[in-house]
Amino acid sequence: MSKQLSVVKVLQGMNENEFTQKIVKPYFETLGYEWTQFNGGPYEKGVDLFAFKKHEVTDELMVVCIQSKVIKPEEQTKPKAELSQLINQLRQCLTDEQVMPNGEKQVAKEAYLAIAGELHPRLRSEIHSQLDLFGHRVVVLETPKLIELLQKKAPHVLESLDQHPSEIAKRKDFLSGNTALNNALYSKSDTNLTDIYSDLEFFVGKRKERAVIVSGFEELQRPLKISGADIKWFVNAKSLLLKKTGAELFTVDISALLEKYERQLLDYSSASVQKLINARDNNFQTLKESISLFREKVADALYAKSITVAAQKSLLDVAKNWDKFREFREVPIELVQMSGTTTVVNTIKTNLIDLKAIGEKIPNRPELELQLSKEFVSCELNYRAEVYLELLQEISSGYGDKSKVREFLNIAQELLSIQAILFASNSPLIRILDLTKFAKKFNKISFPPSLIFDSGVDIALFGGAGFGKTTTLQSYAARCQQYHDNGCVFVELAKYKESFKLFLPKKEPEVSDEKLGLKKSKGKKSRSAVDSELFLKAILHAFDYEPDKTNVEELQELLKTHVLILDGIDEVYGYVPTLLRVIKSFKKENPRTQLIISSRDNVEYLSEIDFIGISLLPFTEKKLKSFIYSWLGDDELAHKLWKKIQNKEMLETVSNPLLATIACALTKEGVEVPSTGSELYVKRIELFTGLYDQHRNIKRTQSPPEFLTEIAKQTAFLFHEKEVRSMDMAEACSTLSTILSTKFKPEKVERALKELISPCNVILRDERSNKISFGHLRFQESLVAQVLDIKQRYELLSYLPKTFWRGAFTLLAESNAVEGILDECLRTDEYSDSFEETLSAMISNSPVSKDKKAGYRELLEMLKGSSAQLFEYEY
Incomplete structure (x- = not known):
């Protein structure tokens, strides 16, 4: 520089x-x-x-x-x-x-x-x-x-x-809040999300970890009846838990247990025992036939008026008893004679006596029984759950300091990690145990996330699109600037991804230090040391500092006392696939640095993030109301919107900060607020491509609104196909003109693209780099979803495995597209297990009944379990 x-x-x-x-x-x-x-x-x-x-x-x-x-x-x-x-x-x-x-x-x-x-x-x-x-x-x-x-x-x-790298921690450019979002919403006021920030509730862990099991562990202390196929799972679980907790899940010798089981199974399979089993089965078949014959004769007797209805009922009750309890119950002799069933009753009596005698000679079928360690259940589960509940109560009541919060996080993370192993989807315990006996506590935390961040522990902040991840981190960074002497280093990864792409390795196969251009010092550097140095250089480059040795060392020293915040891992992961590995390397080399990262929660690399996770929850009704009144700053308008939200039962629709912000922006412009998230995004585009001006009786674009919307959709789709959030204006214009050359003249496309920047403000342009973007990724995804919606369902299959497209598909699900896509998956031979994550997310976001969602999930299970084509399946 x-x-x-x-x-x-x-x-x-x-x-x-x-x-x-x-x-x-x-x-x-x-x-x-x-x-x-x-x-x-x-x-x-x-x-x-x-x-x-x-x-x-x-x-x-x-x-x-x-x-x-x-x-x-x-x-x-x-x-x-x-x-x-x-x-x-x-x-x-x-x-x-x-x-x-x-x-x-x-x-x-x-x-x-x-x-x-x-x-x-x-x-x-x-x-x-x-x-x-x-x-x-x-x-x-x-x-x-x-x-x-x-x-x-x-x-x-x-x-x-x-400049010295120490100045990075004093930067205040993030204090203006989510400026891209404000610009994309055409917000002319000084209001931004950090001004009206309200602490969101959250839960500890990643998605699917919303509930912590806190009692019922005595179920794990009874002998567990398992199968031979379960042994491998239990051995693996024991190994994993030993590494995590230092305690053994069970102490029994598995080899001795299997040896005993196999010996019993051999005895059970002997010719003499099998002969008895065959005799029992034959006898049982004869018994069934005899009881059936007895019922027929009783019916005939009633028809012939040899017995009364009351007598028939008494006889059939006896037959039911024989069938159910496999024991002979005497029948009054006069009823037997009247019904003409003497011979068949004697046969049934003989069958039942023989069955009992044979059954006493047949040993029980051997079962594998495994007893889990009582010490493990008591110390690793019961004790942790008790401490978890005590700490949660203490912190929620306002009596928790940093050490208490740190202890709470560690206990919660330990409980969740043990729970994740014991009750994984492939765990035999789900089949063996009565899960209703386990008491779960909804893992919802109501104290401010800043308490978690202040703990000094490495944190991964998760949340869906528009859930306020960036704003939560910006607000915490602002708090550091205001109340902490040290401040923090806040890195918007999407904004600086070129720097990370420039310095970080391009792929996992490790390249040599010489190829990376690193000089050897005393001895060869470890891979983690190389990664850590490259990571620091990328940060320096992002903030326009010379990435030389002196600055690297100064930044490394700075980060020993300053929190490093990396916002938007999901936005650059596909662009810099080695980022997580490099972050781990950096932590290995710099254990004193506290790292806070953020990511969407529907990405496949979640298992690679081993920080303590907290996941943001949607607004509560009280918080949403406060947000709306604060954002609008006009009680009359806010009351009007709030009443509409309650009357239309839209609380779920606008329960995250992004959708609530759009609803507020539309209300401010006098536009009717729709009822679903995808409709909100559509309404926003309508507003900015002409409806906004129509409300002011002005016309500022040459291109008609429909054409502007089409170019916006095509631009978003182009970005998604390249898996980027921004692109050089000239490149985007040239590519779009080529793609649409059969429909529109290049100058028409170029004019529309420029008008989408100004005056429409749908697309944002960086004056310095001349790159264009949609501001918030969710805006881009909403336009992509509209393109997907008009395509043939078979055309969508190639996009289903791609993580970058998942957000667009979840929005597409709101238009009832799930059924058609599942149908196509059932009919095609292109189905892959890589479709599962996206399809599952679509089902969750589909606006259909719980029963229909359950049906969709059954179809998904069928797709997972079979590679056969099910052309004729009706649903």
């Missing part, structure tokens, strides 16, 4: 007071101004800085007034009104007398507007006419000019700006 670019980054990272005191004030002092008066701070009036020096001949005071303004890259077009106000203040300094330090009054000779950053050409043009007033001119000093002046007159000021 060039020296000038480094200086620009430092200047744009300052606040206005720092910029004035560290840059502007020293520069004018270097020019010979003897007195400077700084007016910064929260109560500043007039201008930021006055500088004075005496005229060399007349001793007249030369007065200069300066206003300072820091403009971030994303704000290049925004601060017109603020700049106009600053220019007006400076013009007043050139026309109105100012009070000098000696008490005299004097008009300023010169006025400067010093800007850390650069103005957008359009904004520069708009304020140009305001700079002159009756011969009095305000001079604008943008960063390039400032750097030029400093290089000539005050190089020591530039030298003081040499």
Whole structure:
């Protein structure tokens, strides 16, 4: 990175007071101004800085007034009104007398507007006419000019700006909240999610771990009847649990147990025993036939009026008893004679006596019985569950400190990991035990996530699309800035993925250190040391620091005392597939660094993340109401939306922060709020491609709304096919024009793409990199889902195994597409087990009844269990 670019980054990272005191004030002092008066701070009036020096001949005071303004890259077009106000203040300094330090009054000779950053050409043009007033001119000093002046007159000021990695922890660019989301929602207000952040409830663990078993463990202390096929599972489970807990699941010698079982089985299989079994079976068949004959004769007797209905009932009750209890029950002799069943009754009596005699000679079929360790059940399960409940109660009541939270997390994680092994989907215990006897506690935590983050433990934050992962981490980072001396290092992975792609290995087969360009020091570096160094270099590069040895060492030292937050693992995992391995390597080399990462919870690599996981839950009704009223800032509008949500039973639909935000944005624009998540996204596109303007009786696009929507869908689909969230504008325009060349002229496509950026604001463009994106990934997925919905079902199969497409398919499920896709899977020979995760997520998100969902899951089980084509299956 060039020296000038480094200086620009430092200047744009300052606040206005720092910029004035560290840059502007020293520069004018270097020019010979003897007195400077700084007016910064929260109560500043007039201008930021006055500088004075005496005229060399007349001793007249030369007065200069300066206003300072820091403009971030994303704000290049925004601060017109603020700049106009600053220019007006400076013009007043050139026309109105100012009070000098000696008490005299004097008009300023010169006025400067010093800007850390650069103005957008359009904004520069708009304020140009305001700079002159009756011969009095305000001079604008943008960063390039400032750097030029400093290089000539005050190089020591530039030298003081040499960046050190320690400054990364002081960055505040994330404090503005989810700016991409705000921009994509056309939000003109200053409200952002961090302003109105409300702690969401969460549960410890990844998805499918919402309930912790806290009692009923006595079920595990009785002898377990298992099969020979179960032995392998129990041996493997014992090994896994021994590694995790240091305790043995069972102490019995499996070889001796099997030997005894096989010996008993051999005896049971002997010719003499099998002969008895055959005799018993033959006798039993004769008994069944005799009892059937007895019932027929009783029916005949009733028909012939030889017996009464009451007598018939009495005889049939006896037959039922013979059938059920396999014991002979005497029948009144007069009823036997009247019904004509003497012979068959004698036969049944003989059969039952013989059956009992033979049965006493046949040994019971041998069974494998395994007794789990009572010590394991007592210490590893009962004790942990008791401690878990005690700590949860203590922390939820407000009495938990960091050590208590850390202990709670460890206990919860241990319980969940043991539970995950014992009750895995392939566990024989699910078949053997009565699971209803186990009491589960819904693993829902209501205290702030910041308590978890403050514990110092490595945390993985999970949540579905739009569940507030980024905002939760931004809010915690803001809290670190405000309350902790150390701050934190916050890395938006999607924003800086090019840096990680540049430095991290491209694939798992490890390449040599020489190919990575790393010089050998004393001895060869381990793979984890190499990975850790590359990881640190990627972070440095992301924040425009030179990734040299000195900076790597300084950043490594910094992270011993500063939390490292990596937001959006799921957004770059496909782009940098070695990221998780490298993170593990970094932790191995830097065990003192606390890491907090975030990811969606429907990804296949969850098992690779061995941090303690917490998963965000949707808004409670109370929190949702608070969010809506805070976001809208208008009680009347908020009451209107809240009433609509309650009346339409939409609480589930808008229960996550993203959908709640869209509902608020639509309400603010006077648009009717629909009832499903996918419809909300569709309504948003309608709003931004013309409905927004229609509500204001204006027209700002040449392309019709339908065409704009189509180009937005095609762009999103293109991004998804390449598995990216952003693309160079020129590349996207060229590719789309080629794809759509048979339908539309290239210039029409290009115009629509530009209009989707401005004025529609559906697509966002980075002014510096010229890359375009949809802001939030969920917006992109919603458009992709609309494209998938109009395709033939067989065309969708190739996308089902791809993790990146899962979010789009879950939205597609809301349009009742699950049945058609399952049908296609049943009819095709292309079905693969890799489809399962996406299909399962679709079923969960489908707006159908519980019974129908159960039917879908049965179909999915059939698909998993059979490779045969089931063309004729009806459902």
